[in-house]
Amino acid sequence: MMSRRIHGMCLLVLATFLSCIALSAGDHRSVLWRGGSIAVEDAAENVLVSPSGNFSCGFYKVATNAYTFAVWFTASADATVAWTANRDSPVNGVGSRAELRRDGSLVLQDYDGRVVWSTNTSGTPADRAQLLDTGNLVVADAAGNRLWQSFDWPTDTLLAGQPVTRYKQLVSASARGLPYSGYYKFYFDSSNILNLMYDGPEISSNYWPSPFNKWWDNNRTAYNSSRYGSFDRRGVFTASDQLQFNASDMGDEGVMRRLTLDYDGNLRLYSLDAAAGRWHVTWVAVGRQCYVHGLCGSNGICSFRPGPTCSCPVGYVPNDASDWSKGCRRSPDVRCGGDDVVDFVEMPHTDFWGFDVNYTAGVTFDACRRLCLDDCNCKAFGYRPGTGRCYPKIALWNGRIPIKPDQTIYLKVARSVKNQMINQSSSFLHFDGHACTVDERDASVGSSYLHGRSNEINFIYFYSFLAVVFVVEAIFVVVGYLFVFRADPVAAGRVRDDGYSLVFSHFRRFTYDELSDATCGFRDEIAKGGTGSVYKGVLEDGRSIAVKRLGELTQADEVFRSELSVIGRINHMNLVRIWGFCSEHPHRLLVSEFVENGSLDKALFCDDGESSGVVVLPWRSRYKIAVGVAKALAYLHHECLEWIVHCDVKPENILLDGDFEPKVTDFGLVKLLSRDAGSHMALSRVQGTRGYIAPECWTVGRPITGKADVYSFGVVLLELLRGQRVCDWVAAADGAWDLQRLAAWLKEKLKRDDDEEEVSTWLEELVDARLRGDFNHVQAAAMLELAVCCVDGEPNRRPSMNAVAQKLISLHDTR
Numbered sequence: 012m013m014s015r016r017i018h019g020m021c022l023l024v025l026a027t028f029l030s031c032i033a034l035s036a037g038d039h040r041s042v043l044w045r046g047g048s049i050a051v052e053d054a055a056e057n058v059l060v061s062p063s064g065n066f067s068c069g070f071y072k073v074a075t076n077a078y079t080f081a082v083w084f085t086a087s088a089d090a091t092v093a094w095t096a097n098r099d100s101p102v103n104g105v106g107s108r109a110e111l112r113r114d115g116s117l118v119l120q121d122y123d124g125r126v127v128w129s130t131n132t133s134g135t136p137a138d139r140a141q142l143l144d145t146g147n148l149v150v151a152d153a154a155g156n157r158l159w160q161s162f163d164w165p166t167d168t169l170l171a172g173q174p175v176t177r178y179k180q181l182v183s184a185s186a187r188g189l190p191y192s193g194y195y196k197f198y199f200d201s202s203n204i205l206n207l208m209y210d211g212p213e214i215s216s217n218y219w220p221s222p223f224n225k226w227w228d229n230n231r232t233a234y235n236s237s238r239y240g241s242f243d244r245r246g247v248f249t250a251s252d253q254l255q256f257n258a259s260d261m262g263d264e265g266v267m268r269r270l271t272l273d274y275d276g277n278l279r280l281y282s283l284d285a286a287a288g289r290w291h292v293t294w295v296a297v298g299r300q301c302y303v304h305g306l307c308g309s310n311g312i313c314s315f316r317p318g319p320t321c322s323c324p325v326g327y328v329p330n331d332a333s334d335w336s337k338g339c340r341r342s343p344d345v346r347c348g349g350d351d352v353v354d355f356v357e358m359p360h361t362d363f364w365g366f367d368v369n370y371t372a373g374v375t376f377d378a379c380r381r382l383c384l385d386d387c388n389c390k391a392f393g394y395r396p397g398t399g400r401c402y403p404k405i406a407l408w409n410g411r412i413p414i415k416p417d418q419t420i421y422l423k424v425a426r427s428v429k430n431q432m433i434n435q436s437s438s439f440l441h442f443d444g445h446a447c448t449v450d451e452r453d454a455s456v457g458s459s460y461l462h463g464r465s466n467e468i469n470f471i472y473f474y475s476f477l478a479v480v481f482v483v484e485a486i487f488v489v490v491g492y493l494f495v496f497r498a499d500p501v502a503a504g505r506v507r508d509d510g511y512s513l514v515f516s517h518f519r520r521f522t523y524d525e526l527s528d529a530t531c532g533f534r535d536e537i538a539k540g541g542t543g544s545v546y547k548g549v550l551e552d553g554r555s556i557a558v559k560r561l562g563e564l565t566q567a568d569e570v571f572r573s574e575l576s577v578i579g580r581i582n583h584m585n586l587v588r589i590w591g592f593c594s595e596h597p598h599r600l601l602v603s604e605f606v607e608n609g610s611l612d613k614a615l616f617c618d619d620g621e622s623s624g625v626v627v628l629p630w631r632s633r634y635k636i637a638v639g640v641a642k643a644l645a646y647l648h649h650e651c652l653e654w655i656v657h658c659d660v661k662p663e664n665i666l667l668d669g670d671f672e673p674k675v676t677d678f679g680l681v682k683l684l685s686r687d688a689g690s691h692m693a694l695s696r697v698q699g700t701r702g703y704i705a706p707e708c709w710t711v712g713r714p715i716t717g718k719a720d721v722y723s724f725g726v727v728l729l730e731l732l733r734g735q736r737v738c739d740w741v742a743a744a745d746g747a748w749d750l751q752r753l754a755a756w757l758k759e760k761l762k763r764d765d766d767e768e769e770v771s772t773w774l775e776e777l778v779d780a781r782l783r784g785d786f787n788h789v790q791a792a793a794m795l796e797l798a799v800c801c802v803d804g805e806p807n808r809r810p811s812m813n814a815v816a817q818k819l820i821s822l823h824d825t826r
């Protein structure tokens with residue numbers, strides 16, 4: 012019994028093993044031939060793999076629906092990226108592709124066909140794109156001559172054999188796990204020296220090698236202008252400026268290495284532990300992370316506690332507690348005045364590197380203090396008692412503590428701050444509850460990376476062997492399982508999901524506090540509907556926003572976010588742009604653009620138009636609104652990446668911008684709000700006004716399709732014509748009427764179109780009297796005809812939204 016089961020298991024393992032071989036042989040290629048392409052869909056399978064399998068190239072997920080085309084280390088656990096083609100412009104997760112075109116260029120195109128990146132090799136006899144064992148992606152001709160190679164376009168990482176040169180520099184990423192270019196550079200400066208530089212929006216400065224020293228004190232040379240540096244497979248880096256360093260595991264050629272300019276501004280050499288998939292730092296440029304410039308922004312101070320941490324000095328507050336590179340600002344902002352207004356706070360063991368106004372030696376402390384006191388631009392001064400060195404500072408950057416050689420900074424602050432400090436005997440660093448650690452990946456500099464080949468080695472081999480056997484077994488079983496059960500290939504492959512921190516261009520996650528601030532505590536309510544209240548707000552970057560507080564949502568956070576990721580990538584000029592969301596229990600908020608002219612119902616149904624001086628919506632605008640809304644719905648129904656029924660089309664959900672261009676809002680909400688309840692329940696919860704809901708939605712058991720929106724749109728068309736709510740219209744006509752009877756009556760009227768005169772007068776009676784006959788008869792007649800078809804009780808007889816939009820567009824320019 013037992014042995015049979017074991018046999019069975021062995022067979023299963025063998026089968027999965029064989030299927031793995033078949034899978035890898037069938038799927039993985041290292042060459043993309045001319046005319047071939049790689050699609051973003053099934054990104055985990057659509058990859059080029061170098062012949063030895065050490066590198067992979069394909070689409071790399073940076074966030075929901077945002078992908079880059081990249082080369083990564085196959086064996087590293089988090090699929091560390093070595094090179095990125097389009098680091099600053101990720102492409103869409105659906106429909107994007109990388110293609111070696113017949114004209115010879117390798118291009119990356121977005122879902123809409125736009126070329127996002129190209130090797131610019133069109134017109135060459137390029138025959139293939141190939142991923143080499145070195146991690147170099149090359150475009151070559153039939154004879155093997157390289158026409159283009161990724162080694163010539165480094166991003167933030169050098170691989171063994173890949174040089175940094177006069178023209179090629181490394182640029183850090185902007186944050187952990189994000190591909191975007193950051194502010195740090197590794198490059199040859201104009202005097203042929205390899206440098207690390209912070210090149211921020213306000214300042215730029217070099218911090219490695221030590222900027223205090225002359226180049227000869229740093230053991231470099233400025234006389235070799237060939238400007239070339241690289242490391243070899245043994246882990247030895249050499250450069251033309253005589254920079255030379257070795258990996259701590261130097262000599263081991265079987266190890267894969269990378270030299271990466273990390274997002275925290277430090278340059279590190281890493282070795283891959285292939286069995287565990289983890290990286291070890293084997294060399295680091297800046298031993299003390301706080302010596303990297305720009306980390307804590309202007310006026311910020313970096314300290315070790317025990318990791319690098321940013322804080323503001325006393326009298327200063329953070330500009331943005333979530334992004335310390337934005338630094339601190341003075342509060343209160345007192346710049347000068349006599350001794351009764353300002354004073355100096357002593358900050359021992361501190362330095363703010365750079366930005367000295369001038370440098371004077373042999374002055375007394377009081378003279379130095381007076382120099383800074385009298386100069387409104389002076390923010391602080393440094394003083395060394397022994398030598399009488401005095402250096403007033405015009406700006407405070409690159410602050411760090413503690414430093415060597417020791418020195419003291421005297422910071423100019425308002426006297427009130429100083430008094431408070433003395434009374435509370437508080438520290439000169441002002442943490443304000445905001446102190447946060449500068450994230451550092453393998454910060455274990457110094458001792459930890461130096462371990463290695465010692466007498467533990469036998470055990471290490473022994474356990475490694477066991478571990479490898481176990482890992483290999485586990486991989487076979489897992490891969491076999493995935494293969495057999497056809498699990499989601501993306502989930503099986505390497506996926507990195509940064510919590511939707513970025514989805515395509517602007518879509519992002521907001522914190523509740525951020526939105527509370529932006530809306531002044533949700534004070535300015537601009538609308539209230541069945542799905543929640545809407546508040547006006549302004550983001551820190553000046554964008555006006557509308558924040559919708561979603562009512563009772565029962566579904567899980569992941570579901571909410573995955574629905575949002577669909578909504579977030581919808582982009583159409585007649586749909587309100589969704590900029591982000593907030594999901595912090597119990598709050599669920601949706602952030603969208605603010606549309607200035609309010610909703611259509613306010614513009615259309617204001618009865619007291621004449622008395623209050625509000626201008627009646629003119630015919631041109633009404634027609635434009637009809638066309639715009641039709642386009643938006645057609646887009647949602649037919650063109651959108653994911654098919655969406657709005658389910659709540661009504662004037663309240665049609666917003667008007669400055670030019671009375673309509674923007675439909677609340678699309679996709681029905682999906683957000685339904686899920687567990689089923690669409691009928693959801694619909695009745697979502698519905699604002701009865702009059703707009705298609706009849707089939709009231710009957711349980713009938714499927715709800717896009718035709719429900721067509722019905723609602725028909726009602727809106729009638730209201731645009733009439734300038735009155737259809738329910739009021741029906742009620743006024745005759746108590747017993749309903750919309751169906753009104754539609755039938757209108758249909759009858761339209762049929763008798765032989766007498767143009769008669770139809771014309773009849774139309775004038777029907778169309779909004781406030782227009783005083785100033786409307787386009789052809790357009791009005793067409794709108795009416797469409798409206799009557801749209802509100803047909805039988806969904807199948809209603810036209811599609813595409814047909815409606817086309818009809819309206821065809822008459823748009825009729826005068």
Ligand SMILES: *[C@@H]1O[C@H](CO)[C@@H](O)[C@H](O)[C@H]1NC(C)=O
Pocket residue numbers: 129130131164
């Ligand atoms: C291709 O050419 C464009 C436009 O000149 C340039 O921006 C881009 O960097 C080039 N790409 C490569 C990989 O050479």
Ligand SMILES: *[C@@H]1O[C@H](CO)[C@@H](O)[C@H](O)[C@H]1NC(C)=O
Pocket residue numbers: 228229230
């Ligand atoms: C330069 O080399 C000398 C001799 O090897 C060494 O003592 C010194 O620390 C080096 N200087 C720097 C800045 O690395």
Ligand SMILES: *[C@@H]1O[C@H](CO)[C@@H](O)[C@H](O)[C@H]1NC(C)=O
Pocket residue numbers: 235236237238239249250251252
């Ligand atoms: C300059 O540097 C290059 C590359 O490191 C080296 O091959 C060359 O010999 C150097 N030239 C001189 C004059 O030192």
Ligand SMILES: *[C@@H]1O[C@H](CO)[C@@H](O)[C@H](O)[C@H]1NC(C)=O
Pocket residue numbers: 247255256257
């Ligand atoms: C690196 O190793 C080489 C030997 O390959 C040695 O000559 C050199 O001095 C070492 N450099 C440093 C900085 O340790």
Ligand SMILES: *[C@@H]1O[C@H](CO)[C@@H](O)[C@H](O)[C@H]1NC(C)=O
Pocket residue numbers: 063065144145264265266267285
């Ligand atoms: C691929 O990686 C393995 C393990 O790290 C290493 O032994 C092998 O030399 C690498 N192959 C190449 C071509 O670099």
Ligand SMILES: *[C@@H]1O[C@H](CO)[C@@H](O)[C@H](O)[C@H]1NC(C)=O
Pocket residue numbers: 368369370371382386
């Ligand atoms: C330094 O600058 C201060 C203020 O700008 C000025 O008063 C002083 O004379 C300067 N000292 C030197 C030595 O230039």
Ligand SMILES: *[C@@H]1O[C@H](CO)[C@@H](O)[C@H](O)[C@H]1NC(C)=O
Pocket residue numbers: 430431434
């Ligand atoms: C601090 O104490 C001084 C007297 O020692 C007093 O004048 C000042 O108002 C106090 N400041 C605060 C903020 O309490």
